[in-house]
Amino acid sequence: MASIQKRPDGRWRARFRGPDGRERARHFARRTDAQRWLDEQATSTLTGLWVDPKAGKVTFAEYARAWQAAQVHRRNTALAVDSALRVHALPVFGDRPISSIRRSEVQAFVKALGERLAPSTVATVYQHVRSVFRAAGVDRVIASSPCQRIALPRREREQVVPLPTDTVIAIAAGMPERLAAMVTLMAGTGLRPGEAAGVTADRVDFLRRTIRVDRQLLETRPPSFGPPKTQASYRTVPLPQVVVDVLAAHMASFPPGEHGLIFCQRDGRALNRNKVGLAFNKAAASAPTGTRLHSLRHYYASLLIRHGESVKVVQARLGHASASETLDTYSHLWPDSEDMTRAAVDDVLGSASALHSNEVAR
Numbered sequence: 396m397a398s399i400q401k402r403p404d405g406r407w408r409a410r411f412r413g414p415d416g417r418e419r420a421r422h423f424a425r426r427t428d429a430q431r432w433l434d435e436q437a438t439s440t441l442t443g444l445w446v447d448p449k450a451g452k453v454t455f456a457e458y459a460r461a462w463q464a465a466q467v468h469r470r471n472t473a474l475a476v477d478s479a480l481r482v483h484a485l486p487v488f489g490d491r492p493i494s495s496i497r498r499s500e501v502q503a504f505v506k507a508l509g510e511r512l513a514p515s516t517v518a519t520v521y522q523h524v525r526s527v528f529r530a531a532g533v534d535r536v537i538a539s540s541p542c543q544r545i546a547l548p549r550r551e552r553e554q555v556v557p558l559p560t561d562t563v564i565a566i567a568a569g570m571p572e573r574l575a576a577m578v579t580l581m582a583g584t585g586l587r588p589g590e591a592a593g594v595t596a597d598r599v600d601f602l603r604r605t606i607r608v609d610r611q612l613l614e615t616r617p618p619s620f621g622p623p624k625t626q627a628s629y630r631t632v633p634l635p636q637v638v639v640d641v642l643a644a645h646m647a648s649f650p651p652g653e654h655g656l657i658f659c660q661r662d663g664r665a666l667n668r669n670k671v672g673l674a675f676n677k678a679a680a681s682a683p684t685g686t687r688l689h690s691l692r693h694y695y696a697s698l699l700i701r702h703g704e705s706v707k708v709v710q711a712r713l714g715h716a717s718a719s720e721t722l723d724t725y726s727h728l729w730p731d732s733e734d735m736t737r738a739a740v741d742d743v744l745g746s747a748s749a750l751h752s753n754e755v756a757r
Contacts, residue, residue: 397433399426411436455496456489458536459527470621471613479520480527483508488524493531498541501528509548517548554727557697558690562682569678574671576645577658578678578691583638585695585713587611588688590628592666593620595655599642604634608714618665620654628714693725700728 397411402422409429410420413436423429459480468476487504488496501524508517521542528540567578581591584606593612600606608630613621623629634642642657652659658666672688679686692713699709706729710721 397437399429399433401426409433452492452494453536454489455491455493455527456485458493458531459485459489462527462530470615470619471611471624474613474615475519476523479523483520484524484527493528494537496528496541498543498545501541502545505545505547514548514550518550521545521547552723555693555697555724556683557728558682558686558694560694562679562686563691563694566675566678566682566686571674573649573661574658574674576641577671578675579641580638581688581691582694583635584632585692585699586632587624587628587692587714588668588671589613590623592618592658592668592671594657596646596651596657597655599634599657601634601639601643604636604639605631606634607631612665612668614668618667623714625714625716627710627716630711630714632712696721696725697728700725 397409400408400410402408406422406424407426407429408420408422409432410418411433412418421429421432423432463473463476463480466473466476484504488500504524505517505521508520512520525540525542525545528537528542531537532540563578563582567575567582570578577591580586580594581588584591586594586606586608589611590608593610594606598607598609608623608628610620611623613619646657649659651657652663653665656663656665660666675688682690696709696713699712704712706718706721709715709725710718713721715721
């Protein structure tokens with residue numbers, strides 16, 4: 396039900412009952428403006444785009460916190476989302492009414508991030524911000540998300556260049572004694588840093604020479620266990636004898652800590668992964684630029700490829716969600732097959748052409 400009534404002061408009062416059953420009114424100097432407003436309300440109601448004007452007054456921070464609390468996120472994902480919003484988005488948009496934030500401001504926010512962060516990090520932060528605005532649109536808190544046609548920094552995929560074996564051995568030798576075996580473990584199994592830091596004695600089968608990956612050590616305070624990165628990351632990885640020997644020697648010198656952690660602090664508590672990274676960076680000071688803990692995972696993948704393992708095997712060992720992920724990262728490491736291609740065509744098409752020429756000659 397909608398109506399327009401002239402007030403004693405000469406202004407026009409337009410009244411409208413919203414989809415939520417509550418009546419709302421606005422005053423206008425001209426009747427035509429009041430009618431236009433009523434028409435807009437009726438149209439937005441019929442199209443399902445009606446939004447309570449008061450709903451958009453909630454701040455971005457308030458809505459983001461409520462949105463986070465309602466998400467069914469894995470613990471490590473929840474931590475990543477919280478960090479992205481708290482560190483990057485809330486300082487910029489936190490105190491703003493969520494309906495006041497414009498597309499141009501989101502674009503400026505992304506551009507500013509791109510001037511100090513890697514393109515992949517910018518994309519991740521934007522993804523979480525976009526999810527908040529998208530949810531606000533679905534909840535009819537805002538009419539539409541400002542995250543429309545936002546240009547992100549171009550992500551130039553750099554080809555993986557595996558570390559030389561001598562470098563891997565030198566890094567292991569330069570690590571603190573309690574952490575040296577972790578380098579060999581990661582280089583010999585392809586475990587992610589969190590997976591390696593969270594390995595416990597009961598996950599290692601020395602008899603069958605395998606290691607079971609079903610959790611990782613999270614960067615919480617204090618450190619805690621969480622599920623692996625993806626469902627595909629649950630896997631059993633074969634242990635080369637060199638890794639078996641190094642782990643056995645390590646455990647003989649440094650007994651497992653709390654929860655059976657193979658790598659732990661002197662008092663048995665879980666490792667601080669940031670300190671592990673700092674120790675690795677120091678040991679890898681003379682290694683090629685860009686060397687990090689994850690480089691050991693690339694090294695392992697390159698060994699498998701060099702020795703003829705298929706894409707599916709490499710995918711399974713690394714715990715990639717798909718073969719395309721493996722190929723996107725490591726396709727350039729597989730041996731070039733140009734000669735095999737030439738030989739295959741020559742063997743079939745070349746033989747057929749020669750046979751045809753002989754028949755024509757007769």
